[in-house]
Amino acid sequence: MASVADGKVRADEAPVLTDEQIASYRRDGLVKVDVRKILGEEAFERMREAFLYAEADEYRAHPGTDPYPATVLYREIHKSYPALAEFALSPKLGAVAAQLIGCDHVRLFGDETFTKLPGMPMTIWHQDSSTLPFDKPDFLTLWMAIDDVDQEMGAMRYVPGSHTIGNVLITRTANLKAGQMGEPDDLSALLADEHKSLADKVVSMPLRAGEGMIHHGALMHGAAPNTSDRRRRAYAMTIISADIRYSGKPHWPTDELGLTVGEPIEHPEVPQFY
Secondary structure, eight states: OOOOTTSOOOTTSOOOSOHHHHHHHHHHSEEEEEHHHHHOHHHHHHHHHHHHHHHHTTTTTSOOOOOBTTBBOOBSGGGTOHHHHHHHTOHHHHHHHHHHHTOSOEEEEEEEEOBBOTTOOOEEEEOGGGTSOBSSOOEEEEEEESSOBOGGGTOEEEOTTGGGSOOOOOOOHHHHHHOOTTOOSOGGGGSOGGGGGGGGGOEEEOBOTTEEEEEETTOOEEEOOOOSSSOBOEEEEEEEETTOBBOOOOOTTTTTTTOOTTSBOOBTTBOBOO
């Protein structure tokens, strides 16, 4: 079995990403992918149908999660719906993540719904690496549109290249849960003088259903408010390198797992799937 640490997949698998896509991710900290092409139209439609069924059923098979005013958030959703588990634990998606991270094996740290209802406020600017309990930012998030997402619906916003400068947006979980809480929409207002130029690089990413953005764990991102009369439905997965180590930082999924600080995150609740 060939290593993927150099950006190559296993010898018995066809490459999933192009060299251009991998270079874009290395440079900008984000890359656009078409999940329908990676997994096939049928697999995406099964996943989409499961997502819509769960929503229509008010997620009755799911134990629930904390409310966030900027989005309808259900964590660990794949554990309640088999079609979502098939998607979230797909080795093909694992191969994509391994290519981009530059590692041999990956784990699923979590998956979530991100449905922004009409009128919901912006999702504040943040970096995932500032809150997650990892010793290094060797992880990424795949954020995929379930329906077409345009600007008015609350498209995701990213700051290309911001993954290279460390954690400069120290976002409190309480702020994310409370919503905007007076947080400015203008990114420059949150940054120190030496980083304010990053605000000029913000890009917004409308997507077609089945398209997704993969962003680096340290990339600055957020989402615009939903000013339309439509739901912005999205599904996201956080995928980590299998050799990432537990930092001990408080975080709801890992606090009760009995992990050892400084050791790899090896636990059935964080399954290795590639």
